[in-house]
Amino acid sequence: MKLEKAGNVGAFVREVDLRRIDAGVVSELREAFAEFEVLFFRDQHLSEDEHIALAEAFGEININRFFQAVDGYPQIAEVRKEPDQQANIGGGWHTDHSYDQVPALGSMLYAREVPIVGGDTLFASMSAAYEGLSAGLKETLAGLRAVHSSRHVFGAAAQREMGTQGRIGNAEAATQDALHPLIIRHPLSGRPCLYVNPAFTVCIEGWTPEESSALLGYLYQWSARPEHTYRLQWQPGTLAFWDNRATWHWAVNDYQGERRLMHRITLEGEALAGL
Ligand code: SIN
Numbered sequence: 426m427k428l429e430k431a432g433n434v435g436a437f438v439r440e441v442d443l444r445r446i447d448a449g450v451v452s453e454l455r456e457a458f459a460e461f462e463v464l465f466f467r468d469q470h471l472s473e474d475e476h477i478a479l480a481e482a483f484g485e486i487n488i489n490r491f492f493q494a495v496d497g498y499p500q501i502a503e504v505r506k507e508p509d510q511q512a513n514i515g516g517g518w519h520t521d522h523s524y525d526q527v528p529a530l531g532s533m534l535y536a537r538e539v540p541i542v543g544g545d546t547l548f549a550s551m552s553a554a555y556e557g558l559s560a561g562l563k564e565t566l567a568g569l570r571a572v573h574s575s576r577h578v579f580g581a582a583a584q585r586e587m588g589t590q591g592r593i594g595n596a597e598a599a600t601q602d603a604l605h606p607l608i609i610r611h612p613l614s615g616r617p618c619l620y621v622n623p624a625f626t627v628c629i630e631g632w633t634p635e636e637s638s639a640l641l642g643y644l645y646q647w648s649a650r651p652e653h654t655y656r657l658q659w660q661p662g663t664l665a666f667w668d669n670r671a672t673w674h675w676a677v678n679d680y681q682g683e684r685r686l687m688h689r690i691t692l693e694g695e696a697l698a699g700l
Pocket of ligand 1: 504514515516521534545546674675676677687689
């Protein structure tokens with residue numbers, strides 16, 4: 426197995442066939458995952474069952490409440506955009522499941538069909554974003570907690586507005602609200618990470634909406650700076666395994682008229698602690 430750092434967040438893992446990994450490789454991959462926060466694998470040939478077996482080697486699968494599942498595989502969420510659809514899924518900076526009090530560890534997204542050009546995914550490192558803040562701001566953030574919710578994203582009104590009906594559903598289950606430290610101690614790497622995101626974070630606990638949006642707005646534009654990010658160009662057979670606690674991602678919607686089909690398996694995580 427060879428690791429090649431992918432710019433500012435993530436690493437490509439070479440010379441691994443994900444259909445055949447033993448306990449030794451799983452343990453090396455776990456270490457690399459903690460260090461690089463997202464791992465990319467090219468030229469994989471996974472059936473649905475092999476994708477599930479791969480995910481299960483790293484933890485328990487979380488069955489997504491909102492995404493349409495692949496036929497016959499409730500464990501696999503389908504991330505699909507057809508040529509006649511305008512809206513994509515995940516087209517803005519976010520980290521999955523921060524609205525859960527025990528947020529998912531991360532996801533394994535496997536590319537089955539990708540557009541000839543476009544349809545990339547951006548990743549941002551929340552440990553790098555935290556690291557670059559001033560000592561004064563780090564101190565201010567350390568004691569804060571933020572409120573996260575699924576209501577405004579997966580509720581019925583939001584789904585209609587997004588135009589993702591038929592691919593995202595179960596709006597009545599969009600009732601989760603969670604409170605997390607604004608800076609978490611990453612459960613695997615021990616690094617401090619900023620844990621707020623533009624999609625699901627609603628406000629800072631005890632602050633007015635105006636105060637919250639001023640500080641969160643600054644943290645969002647800071648985190649999204651190019652030096653904290655990497656842009657993955659997919660090929661059929663590419664798999665990305667990202668850590669939701671350490672990264673954000675953004676599926677770029679720049680391939681109108683083409684099809685993109687991805688299969689996503691999400692893994693259960695743990696409650697998050699502050700510094
Ligand atoms: C997602 O947000 O989980 C989807 C990412 C992608 O399709 O690239």
